[in-house]
Amino acid sequence: MPSKNHAEAPPPPEPLRIAVADSHTHLDMQSGTVEEALAAAAAVGVNTLVQVGCDLKGSRWAAETAAAYADVHAAVALHPNEAPRVVLGDPDGWSRQGAREAGGEAALDEQLAQIDALAALEQVKAVGETGLDFFRTGDEGRAAQERSFRAHVEIAKRHGKALVIHDRDAHEDVLRVLKEEGAPERTVFHCYSGDAQMAEICAREGYYMSFAGNVTFKNAQNLRDAVAVAPVELLLVETDAPFLTPSPWRGRPNAPYLIPVTVRAMAEVRGMPEEALCEAIAANTARAFGYRAP
Structure with missing residues (x-):
């Protein structure tokens, strides 16, 4: 599995005394084997991984990997930036470069039908990451994103x-679509990117909020404020690896074994014992994704 970041991997942190789950990772984008990733994670108290697909190929891989490893669960979807690429061949999907090969709404429907089939599998515990991303996608691609999201x-x-939500620079519209469609009973805001006020809205709706390594960044006070006010029973933790490596290792490749760094930052913000937060996160993740905790 090739990594997008060839910098030296950070050293393993001190193990957690109570195991937790990484609620969102991309093993297919990381270096090394699945076995190596699971072993490194288990060694520091991370005993469950949710492997997330971003397109058809990645979603199939997620389902196959979850079927092969008891400690891995799958989430399948077309990433928000994938939808305009499929419909429009849109450079505002994943990249602002490249050829324009329009597929149209029929092509999106066909891919969604295949995601639907994968979602029926027992080892697939979630549909996502889906949602809206207005950081990369321009006005032309927003209709395709919203159609795919719905x-x-x-x-x-x-x-x-x-349902696993990807929400980037689109808070109001994501919340609007969830209200209009009626959110699933278990909805997770992956890599939560809002502030304390939005966290209060999510809390009222019963949405889970999953925090990644960027909660440790100096310029991320909004995320720490959200951690502080979110109900503990709705908190999850993730890596989004190989992205969003927590400080002090920002810029190096991320992996599930670095979850303890983020957990400890969250515990510090909340002023609660690490073990108590770990117990809550472990129970929350199992409840959110509908699996039996190890």
């Missing part, structure tokens, strides 16, 4: 699976 909401509800 379809993923319907798929998650029909299969009784959790």
Whole structure:
């Protein structure tokens, strides 16, 4: 599995005394094998991983990997930036470079049908990451994103699976679509990017908030404020690896074994014992994704 970041991997942190789950990772984008990633994570108290697909290929890989490893669960979806690429061949999807090969709405429907089929599998615990991303996608691609998002909401509800939200520079519109469509019973804001006020809205709706390594960044006070006010029973932790490596290792490749760094930062913000937060996160993640905690 090739890594997008070839810098030296950070050293392993001190192990957690109570194990937790990494609620969102991309093993297919990391270096090394699945076995190596699981072993490194287990050695520091991370005993469960949610492997997340971003396109059809990645979603199939997630489902296959979850079927092969008891400690891995799958989430399947077309990433918000994938939808305009499929519909428009849109450079505002994943990249502002490249050829324009329009597929149209029929192509998106076909891919969504395949995501639907994957979502029915037992080892697939969630539909996502889906949502809206206005950071990369321009006005031309927003209709395709929203169409795809609404379809993923319907798929998650029909299969009784959790919904994993990708929300970048689109808070109001993500919340609007969830209200209009009716959010699934278990909805997770992956890599939570809002502030304390939005956290209060999510809390009222019962949405889980999953925090990544960027909660440790100096310029991320909004995230720490959100951690402080979010109900402990709605808190999750993730790596989004190989991205968002926590400080002091920012810029190096991320991996599930670095979860303890983020957990300890969250515990410090809340002023609560590390063990108590770990117990809550472990229970919350199992409840959110509908699996039996190890």
